[in-house]
Amino acid sequence: MFLSLATTAPRAADLGFLLQKHPERTFRRELSVGVATVFYPEATDERCEVCLLLEPDPVKLAREAMKHGGSGGGPNSGGYADAKPYLAGSLLSVAIGRCFNSALGGRAKDRVERLTEDWPLTITLPALACRGGPEAVRAAWEPLGYDCDVAALPLDPERPTWGDAAVCRVTLTGAQPIPAVLNHLAVLLPALEGDRHHYVGDAEVEKLLRRGGEWLATHPHRDRLVAFSLKRRGSLVADALEQLDELAESAAPTAAEAPAAPPAADSPRGPRLHEQRLDAIVGVLTESARGIASVADLGCGEGKLLRRLIDEPRFDRLIGMDVSAPLLARTADRLHLDRSGLRDRVALIQGSLTLRDDRLSGFDAAVLCEVIEHLDPHRLDAVAASVFGCAAPGTVVLTTPNREYNAAWETLPAGAFRHGDHRFEWTRAEFAAWTDAVAARYRYAVERRPLGEDHPELGPPSQLAIFTRQGERGA
Known part of the structure; x- marks a missing residue:
């Protein structure tokens, strides 16, 4: 699993300060599901590119599944052998959280003033698993201000009659603060995939709200993203949506500025x-x-x-x-x-x-x-x-x-x-x-x-x- 983030912002190499990863060093971290590596193919004042490579370990994945007793209910819950052994989006989201935790939370030791700056970025995901194909990718990212270049990958390039896989090649461009970009990735990668490799409980709701916040509360496809983020667990989805409603209301114009619309009579939500x-x-x-x-x-x-x-x-x-x-x-x-x-x-x-x-x-x-x-x-x-x-x-x-x-x-x-x-x-x-x-x-x-x-x-x-x-x- 691979993610590239490149920028041409002034003093582009300052990206290393915000991510707290030195451009001249390779950073490796052992995770419960494999090994994550962060490295910089290029780091100059004109252009800086950072890459995150996650190499899953099937033995660790099996042990993680057994540790939870298969309670996650996902395709990894059965143990070592599986027809769908890796949930790439879910695994990559965990790697982002472990490797860039400070930046995710909007913290840095140096160049703190640049945390809120809009950085011109190109984000490359060579293989993004996605329910709904290219249209679902665009629907998730474009409302956040990204331009999306999305192409579905074929199941087999030599057998075009087999059709496309549920995997897309995605390139995102836009100008965003670095913490915002990382939070977008951490939330949307598993949401687009529609599943998790681990158990989902109340703690996952708290994490989703922490990383999503107001941008998720006002996203036009919020309900679908939340449902897939939480594996369609009804009570958890209802909890998350209620709290996101409160965030959306606090961010909305006052009644004097814009009258509130009444809730839909046939909405499946309302009280949880x-x-x-x-x-x-x-x-x-x-x-x-x-x-x-x-x-x-x-x-x-x-x-x-x-x-x-x-x-x-x-x-x-x-x-x-x-x-x-x-x-x-x-x-x-x-x-x-x-x-x-x-x-x-x-x-x-x-x-x-x-x-x-x-x-x-x-x-x-x-x-x-x-x-x-x-x-x-x-x-x-x-x-x-x-x-x-x-x-x-x-x-x-x-x-x-x-x-x-x-x-x-x-x-x-x-x-x-x-x-x-x-x-x-x-x-x-x-x-x-x-x-x-x-x-x-x-x-x-x-x-x-x-x-x-x-x-x-x-x-x-x-x-x-x-x-x-x-x-x-x-x-």
Whole structure:
């Protein structure tokens, strides 16, 4: 992976001071995924060019994937052998952050006054992986003031009938401050590629906001870039977009200068959808008539629901189950389970929803929040047997996306699922049919509720079912 940045600014060799890399030396840094090298083919007062070369190490990539337990969900998560072993944009973004960290943050030891200066630049990316091809590259870079020379690369130059690869040769020209250029690269390279080689969580949202800031908040294709930067993880995307909305509002003209436009009635955003899910789930669990004191969060992930439930004194026994042991370890840290008394009340266990598990017996309620769509459809009978037949809590709360509403999501291609790991997404009718069948088989009553703003034609963005056990357990 290769990146070149050249300038003809006055005293061009000052670029080395801003990057804190001496033009007469070669800089090498060992990364968790390979070796990054920074060098200068030319460094004079008339022209200066700096290059970043990243050489991935497949063994390190495999170890990085195993360290995260495959929880990143990307093509590297399977380990050593993979049909798509390198996510070049994601890897190069990490290398930029590690090699030019001070300049990314707008810091320098010398020539500090030049950090805010517009430098005439030519940026060369011989191979940029991109979903959407040349048009997507132009749509990302041109609103930031760059001129783009983009050409799709053929799959095989000797076999033109095979068509083009999802890789472009890109040359960008423009005048920008050096910190701005580096931040543009660090954000847009993985966003255009549409995937990450590492786990994406709350820290990635913070990094995206730090590097994107106001320029990303006002970018015309912001929603798509944010969604691909965060691997389409709905709750993270919603968090990032809400904070970017606040940045955009603070940067916008006042009401006296320009009246604010009302939000679109059919926008899939507004209040954060995942927060609405959690509010609805906690609302059900805290209904006094249900008398719920113990809850099992099945597919607990990062523990956002558990964090809410911990703050409710009425719940004296909580358990979170997930299939990923590394993710559970991170969740334990986030929930501060080592603090006094909390481990007596909260437990995290590794397990699978498709297997009957006696550890889940005896709970008043179980929650499956945006979980079942990550499972293959033929496994749902086993999930139902495990949750409703074996564990058989008095109340089961389950949420899943409404596929019909995807048409309102501007950043989602037609026919695509909301998340790359979704195995299916149901319409309202399909959800009703499945929940009715499960309720009948295991002797539960079921109530369905909309989640999020209810579109007059498409319905709500998400759907919730509340199962209440009736009499004795079903078979």
